[in-house]
Amino acid sequence: MNGREWLQVVLYLAVLTSLTPLLGAYLARALSGERHPLARLLGPVERACYSCGGVSPDQEMRWPQYAASLLWFNAIGLVVLFLLQMLQGWLPLNPQDLPAPSWHLALNTAISFATNTNWQAYSGEATMSYFTQMLGLTVQNFVSAATGVAVLLALTRGFARKSAPTIGNFWVDLVRTTLYVLLPLSLVLAVVLAAQGVVQSLDPYAHATTLEHAEQVIPLGPAASQIAIKQLGTNGGGFFGTNSAHPFENPTPLTNFLEMLAILLIPSSLCLAYGRLVGARRHGWAIWSAMMLLLLAGLGVALWAEHQPNTAIAGLPNLEGKETRFGIANSVLWATATTGASNGSVNAMHDSFSPLGGAVALFNILQGEVVFGGVGAGLYGMLMFVVLAVFLAGLMVGRTPEYLGKKIEAREVKLSISAVLAPCVVVLAGSAVAVLIPAGTEGLNNAGPHGLSEVLYAFASMANNNGSAFSGLNAATRFYDLLGGLCMLVGRFAVIVPVLALAGGMARKKTVPASSGTFPTDGPLFVFLLIGVVTLVGALTFLPALALGPIVEHLLMLQARVF
């Protein structure tokens, strides 16, 4: 790794870290309804949304009503997106006359975008009309991200409120997140991206006659607007098939830096916003530190692994699937960020990464997407681990554990365990089914241990709502579309519902004053206990599978074995 590569990594981490408290403070104000400059500007739009929607923003919801609103809203979005795809042949803004995809691909895509996974078994430029991309996919990019933040806000209120029956209003959380956070940031990023060469046009595909007199079709589309929210909302679904490796999706090193920054910006800032909202700023920083340390550990391993020459492929550097303008360090940095957060966009093909470089991406996902994680989703996922960490600390000293002044009891532990384990179960069960039946194995693009990694990565990615892939796997089959769709639904909503139930229960509790037996949740001891719990759950659940996939592949690669 040369000096400039180090400098870029340090610059990225420095810019991310310095923007975090600024945006964190803004998020805390904007999302709790305090006054801020944007609210003055967009306040009328916010109120118009409520009156058009026929909802009263002051009406508080108990957790079952909050959950029902969320589930209905997401169900409607899913159905509409499915129908838009099936009907795109008859709808406008389809200059390439693209027909409807197969029903199972459309269903898979609808689930994928509604659950903030953005797993893609298609290439956008050859499958989706501009109409579907804008009014279907872009919309879900926004509202699925806003749904994640809403759940986090509900959980935050659960911890912050005392003896309260309600946890907020879903519609308000949804609208405020979209209007005051996602839309303004996306607008700015989209314009910068377009200036750098990301296409943003409703014209039909352009045609060129190359210097050697061949015909070349140049795909266009409203890409910049979708790519901005795809990065900011930890969605990750590419406008083009090769995602942010595509020069029209990520044309320059500057767009690469900004898109990479956009992956972690909101998840990182939400940690500090949370700290402010529950009145424990140092605790917000403690959670942030745990996430950052996990990110750095993975980044270190992946940077080292990816810079080793590949003994199995003529001792060449790992440039297969990577773009010249980004080089190795930027590809690794992106891969670590996009899998730590549940973004899932890629600027290089993870399938062609070195075995250990790919293993870091895979393990980041398997840890449950809590290394910053998805917007909102990463932090509410991490807070489930926090509850477990506090519970374990309580067991060690033999006292009833408390968190932020509230007792953690059997109900909380059960709910957080089920939220943590639901995706794990789906990953292992899904992968097991896929490697046992022909419908699963005939999609493989690589033989040997790498084939297992492809399947494991696919189910890890879908169940944890990441969306990136070892994309050699041909997942555009009825088997993967349907089983994958089920995994994405479970991985999303079997986490959200327990989290909301926990929020409702916590809100009702009284607070108890801290005593000498209270485990402090803002110091280094807490940070390391939290990292320990996250790593332990991930390692205990998945080490056997990882040993059969990337780890054995690494050892065989050192002996120059190929399959």
Next chain:
Amino acid sequence: MKTILPALRLFAVLTLLTGAVYPLAVTGVARLCFPKPACGSLIERRGVVVGSGLIAQNFTNAAYFWPRPSSGGFATVPSAASNKGPTSKDLRQAVEDRAARWRQAERLPADAPVPAELLLASGSGLDPDISPEAARFQMERVARARGFTPEQRQRLSDLIEQSIEPPQLGILGEPRVNVLKLNLSVDSLGSSRE
């Protein structure tokens, strides 16, 4: 029903806002302020669109510089990567075949090194760039194919050095050479033999 109706109505409002107003606003601003980059960075020569500055094209003529291999055969709708893993027999074979072809084209001995990115396919399948090293590697062939005099050869060498785009803002990304733009300037140097 008390929940479904607001969900439906709010979904419609947010669809309008994020799916129509927002992308159309971005399209309008981009059209107005950055029409060229927002519409595909198309390059014209003598009134004919010859390609996009961001999208690789498949050069095979010896008189032109060649881009990195593309696993999708330079198709644009859709483009593709190989997605071959680090222990793939197919990848090892592809690398050996490409190395042999490069050595033959450049008239090099069988053990001569070839720049790695000319042997390994890009992620997009449309990587418009090669490293400066990979451009210099191809200079002799291009000069020979065009029957260049020693002076023209020197100008070609200078042209390669001038075509190197340094890291953006001094630190971001890798130094690179855009193959299409380089070939356009090579054409203006002297007549190609085709």
